[in-house]
Amino acid sequence: MTAPAPIAVRMTGISKSFGGIRALDGVDFEVFAGEVHALLGGNGAGKSTILKVLNGVHVPEEGEIEVGGQRLAAHSPEAARAAGIAMNFQEMSLIPTLTVAQNVFLTREARDARGMIDDAESVRRAQAIFDMLQVEVDPDALVGDLGAGQKQLTEIAKAISQKARVLILDEPSTALSVSDVERLFVFLRTLKAEGVAIIYVSHRMDEIARIADRATILRDGRHVITAPLSDLPIDVMIEHIVGKKSKGLADVARGDVTRGEVLLELSTVTGPHKPEDVSLVLHRGEVLGLAGLLGSGRSALARVIAGVEPAVAGEIRIKGRTVAIRRPSDAIAHGIALVPEARATQGIIPAHSVADNMVMSVVGRISPRGFVDRGRVRAIADEMISRLSIKTASRDHAVSTLSGGNQQKVVIGKWLATGPEILILDEPTAGIDIGSKAEIIRLVRELAQAGKGVIVISSELSELLTACDRIVVMADGRAHQVLDRAELDDPAETNPEHALQAAERRLQVEIQKALSIKEASHG
Amino acid sequence: MAKPASAPAGAFFANWRQNIIYIGFVVIFIAFALTLNDKGFLNPNNLLNIVRQTAMIAVMAVAMTFVLSAGEIDLSVGAVAGLATVTVAMAIAVAGPFGGLLAGLATGLAVGVFNGWLTTRIGIPSFLTTLAMMGIAKGVAMWISDTAAVPILSPSYSWVFGGGSVGPVPVLMFWIALIAGAGHVALRRSGFGRRVLATGGGETAARYSGIDTASIKFRVLVLSSCAAALAGMLYAGRLQSGRFQLGEGDELSVIAAAVLGGTSLFGGKGTVIGTIVGALMIGLINNGLILMGLEFSQQLIARGGIIILAVALSQKRR
Numbered sequence: 001m002t003a004p005a006p007i008a009v010r011m012t013g014i015s016k017s018f019g020g021i022r023a024l025d026g027v028d029f030e031v032f033a034g035e036v037h038a039l040l041g042g043n044g045a046g047k048s049t050i051l052k053v054l055n056g057v058h059v060p061e062e063g064e065i066e067v068g069g070q071r072l073a074a075h076s077p078e079a080a081r082a083a084g085i086a087m088n089f090q091e092m093s094l095i096p097t098l099t100v101a102q103n104v105f106l107t108r109e110a111r112d113a114r115g116m117i118d119d120a121e122s123v124r125r126a127q128a129i130f131d132m133l134q135v136e137v138d139p140d141a142l143v144g145d146l147g148a149g150q151k152q153l154t155e156i157a158k159a160i161s162q163k164a165r166v167l168i169l170d171e172p173s174t175a176l177s178v179s180d181v182e183r184l185f186v187f188l189r190t191l192k193a194e195g196v197a198i199i200y201v202s203h204r205m206d207e208i209a210r211i212a213d214r215a216t217i218l219r220d221g222r223h224v225i226t227a228p229l230s231d232l233p234i235d236v237m238i239e240h241i242v243g244k245k246s247k248g249l250a251d252v253a254r255g256d257v258t259r260g261e262v263l264l265e266l267s268t269v270t271g272p273h274k275p276e277d278v279s280l281v282l283h284r285g286e287v288l289g290l291a292g293l294l295g296s297g298r299s300a301l302a303r304v305i306a307g308v309e310p311a312v313a314g315e316i317r318i319k320g321r322t323v324a325i326r327r328p329s330d331a332i333a334h335g336i337a338l339v340p341e342a343r344a345t346q347g348i349i350p351a352h353s354v355a356d357n358m359v360m361s362v363v364g365r366i367s368p369r370g371f372v373d374r375g376r377v378r379a380i381a382d383e384m385i386s387r388l389s390i391k392t393a394s395r396d397h398a399v400s401t402l403s404g405g406n407q408q409k410v411v412i413g414k415w416l417a418t419g420p421e422i423l424i425l426d427e428p429t430a431g432i433d434i435g436s437k438a439e440i441i442r443l444v445r446e447l448a449q450a451g452k453g454v455i456v457i458s459s460e461l462s463e464l465l466t467a468c469d470r471i472v473v474m475a476d477g478r479a480h481q482v483l484d485r486a487e488l489d490d491p492a493e494t495n496p497e498h499a500l501q502a503a504e505r506r507l508q509v510e511i512q513k514a515l516s517i518k519e520a521s522h523g
Numbered sequence: 524m525a526k527p528a529s530a531p532a533g534a535f536f537a538n539w540r541q542n543i544i545y546i547g548f549v550v551i552f553i554a555f556a557l558t559l560n561d562k563g564f565l566n567p568n569n570l571l572n573i574v575r576q577t578a579m580i581a582v583m584a585v586a587m588t589f590v591l592s593a594g595e596i597d598l599s600v601g602a603v604a605g606l607a608t609v610t611v612a613m614a615i616a617v618a619g620p621f622g623g624l625l626a627g628l629a630t631g632l633a634v635g636v637f638n639g640w641l642t643t644r645i646g647i648p649s650f651l652t653t654l655a656m657m658g659i660a661k662g663v664a665m666w667i668s669d670t671a672a673v674p675i676l677s678p679s680y681s682w683v684f685g686g687g688s689v690g691p692v693p694v695l696m697f698w699i700a701l702i703a704g705a706g707h708v709a710l711r712r713s714g715f716g717r718r719v720l721a722t723g724g725g726e727t728a729a730r731y732s733g734i735d736t737a738s739i740k741f742r743v744l745v746l747s748s749c750a751a752a753l754a755g756m757l758y759a760g761r762l763q764s765g766r767f768q769l770g771e772g773d774e775l776s777v778i779a780a781a782v783l784g785g786t787s788l789f790g791g792k793g794t795v796i797g798t799i800v801g802a803l804m805i806g807l808i809n810n811g812l813i814l815m816g817l818e819f820s821q822q823l824i825a826r827g828g829i830i831i832l833a834v835a836l837s838q839k840r841r
Binding site (some may be wrong): 057077078081089093094095096097098102106107109116117 | 712713724730733
């Protein structure tokens with residue numbers, strides 16, 4: 001054994017709340033100099049929050065931070081940077097109207113003898129970083145013109161150009177090719193040897209296993225375990241990540257499936273960026289889940305079906321008839337409704353009333369001779385409020401006064417008003433409390449039982465498992481396999497909570513497997 | 524022909540939408556030269572007149588380029604220029620040319636600090652802040668001058684600020700060159716300029732990168748008001764008087780000049796050279812339309828049409 005490495009970062013008792021919800025609850029986190037430390041946890045576990053606290057973007061309510069033995073006095077991005085902390089922000093810190101080199105050295109521009117910005121020198125330095133990483137990025141290109149992978153490399157270059165003592169990489173590889181990830185790892189090992197502390201966040205267990213020395217797992221804003229990776233085989237990691245957070249969902253009954261005719265059929269459908277070559281079938285009366293990590297092409301597939309990003313190849317059939325979906329109105333005309341991911345910006349107008357939001361998609365239909373029929377508006381709003389049991393003071397209250405779960409129901413109601421047969425829900429429970437989550441899932445089941453075909457996208461596997469009859473596992477824009485929900489159940493397990501956890505672990509394993517298939521095929 | 528020269532020229536025309544302002548300027552110039560030659564368009568005096576009429580717009584438009592690039596807008600520039608003509612003229616009457624200079628700068632600084640404070644500290648969008656300031660500045664100018672013109676009886680002031688010329692070259696030409704050169708270097712080569720472009724290009728990203736975006740916005744609004752006050756000083760010098768009507772409606776020409784030159788109304792993109800050419804183009808169009816003998820009503824319509832055409836051509840196709 002060598003002597004214990006000096007501690008690069010020590011965070012003690014960090015607590016942080018957002019609007020009454022505890023995102024971090026007395027979390028301790030310690031990283032040594034010269035190690036790659038993986039930070040793991042499910043959605044809402046608090047990973048991003050603790051990193052943003054460390055990086056000075058969020059100010060913690062309680063707790064202390066020491067960097068290199070020095071207590072951080074102030075919480076601001078400038079203070080964190082002065083302490084030698086650099087972080088990539090999943091594309092959040094890039095300015096689309098500046099070039100790659102200008103972004104990499106923003107606020108740290110190369111200067112000439114007269115103190116003027118020397119862009120040519122910045123380009124040379126950026127090129128040197130990309131050469132060191134052995135990746136191809138044009139330092140002169142406008143960031144707005146780059147693809148996701150190139151943006152990610154720019155973010156990484158920006159972080160490492162700061163020559164930090166603590167380098168935080170938050171999901172740096174979601175859009176990178178396998179060979180680029182490999183080169184990044186080679187580089188990280190060099191940095192490690194120089195004594196840099198690297199905090200690495202990823203949902204890919206295979207990556208963690210290859211690069212990390214130790215791992216810390218968070219769950220529900222609490223610290224679960226910190227251990228060397230040799231003590232954390234993948235199934236143990238998954239167990240710690242999953243924990244008991246399925247609580248509240250386990251008692252949603254899935255009920256009987258009465259699978260009807262084929263409503264929607266995709267064959268080898270390819271979108272403008274993703275998905276690639278996806279084929280799937282959706283029946284009347286069933287809920288189909290799309291599982292996969294960020295960037296796996298789940299939402300892109302939804303956008304293709306809904307005509308937001310029309311398919312460039314392949315065939316879409318609805319009830320056996322081939323249809324052309326070129327724009328969202330085509331999809332709506334064919335009975336497809338997409339409840340989009342970003343509720344606040346894509347789903348509702350918060351300042352408008354529940355009733356006005358509810359009829360937004362059918363205004364034309366209820367306006368004979370150009371005047372909106374107020375009676376019809378009231379009828380539709382009241383029907384949806386009772387059918388979806390939306391908790392609102394009245395149909396005339398602004399949607400912004402409702403809770404997140406009820407806002408989401410308004411969005412669903414808005415689309416149900418169009419009378420769709422195929423309903424696609426993208427992350428329908430994001431940012432909603434657990435009680436409302438179960439209610440939304442129950443609603444999804446009821447819609448399927450009422451004869452609709454439903455597609456659900458969710459990053460929370462326990463939700464997918466509760467809601468769906470079949471689950472498509474996606475990775476890298478492709479559909480890898482279709483799992484029957486029942487196959488994931490262990491018939492011997494009688495406790496529904498344990499059964500759900502067991503199923504979630506299995507689904508996790510399948511998702512990780514799909515990733516490694518991708519790696520193998522890329523060779 | 525030699526080939527090496529064609530590569531940059533090829534790139535220039537390949538990005539023709541981006542460079543439409545330069546192409547448009549040349550095309551319009553040639554068109555006027557051919558059709559209006561008999562009316563004296565190419566007469567050096569007429570060409571210098573275009574420069575004289577454009578100078579104030581150009582000075583304000585250079586600062587507006589910074590404001591727009593930072594994702595803000597300043598609608599008060601015309602009224603502030605008018606107010607500055609009055610304060611300058613009144614100060615010269617009691618304290619001489621140097622006092623007038625200080626009064627002009629103080630006017631710009633005061634308005635700019637107020638605009639910036641309301642926008643960045645109170646959180647009122649700059650559109651509203653400066654829209655309100657437009658009325659306030661004009662009202663103050665009318666009130667302190669009793670709506671009457673205030674004469675300026677200082678030949679030295681008038682010579683430096685807009686009236687004089689060195690040989691055939693009007694002093695206003697030097698002002699344009701000075702402001703354009705300083706603005707160009709500041710936007711392209713200074714840390715401040717880069718922070719302005721970053722703030723307008725992506726405010727959240729800029730903040731995450733450690734840029735104090737509120738301070739940047741504050742500073743561009745102060746800069747804009749100071750430029751407006753300078754424009755007012757030039758108006759006052761050129762016309763040897765201060766009047767509240769001077770600069771009225773200039774904000775539209777100023778914003779049009781910047782946008783014609785390729786500065787984005789949505790922030791993050793701006794060029795001072797383009798703005799100067801945009802300002803000259805507006806002056807060129809005004810001049811040509813007058814020489815054509817169009818009535819004022821017809822001039823307004825034609826000018827609006829040409830600006831819409833130029834901006835439409837510069838839009839990226841989807």
